[in-house]
Amino acid sequence: MNHIVISFIGPDRKGLVDNISNIIKQHKGNWQTSSMHHLSGYFAGVIEIAIEANDSIALVDALNNVN
Numbered sequence: 001m002n003h004i005v006i007s008f009i010g011p012d013r014k015g016l017v018d019n020i021s022n023i024i025k026q027h028k029g030n031w032q033t034s035s036m037h038h039l040s041g042y043f044a045g046v047i048e049i050a051i052e053a054n055d056s057i058a059l060v061d062a063l064n065n066v067n
Contacts, residue, residue, distance in 0.1 A: 001050055001051070001052060001053070002052070002053050002056045003048060003049070003050055003051075004048070004049045004056060004059070004060065005046060005047070005048050005049075006047050006049065007044075007045065007046045007047075008020075008043075008044065008045055008066075009039075009042055009043070009044040009045075010043060011043070012042060012043040013043075016043060016066075017045075019066060020063070020066060023059070023062045023063055023066065024047075024049055024059065024063075026062070027051065027055050027058055027059035027062060028051065028052065028055050029049045029050065029051040029055070029059055030049065030050040030051065031047060031048075031049060032047075032049060032050050033047075033048045034046060034047040034048070
């Protein structure tokens, strides 16, 4: 089992957390813990994900394409 920590920051928009959550679920990841904050109109967060090693590269690729 791998543990991946991702961080993000961008303009706050409706559905962002749901989108990230769905991507994690689609790649068989397990959302472990997170910290999220609104900062001057931006949304920032850190998420720890547990995932099998053979699924981690596809998950990271999918998360890198979130916009």
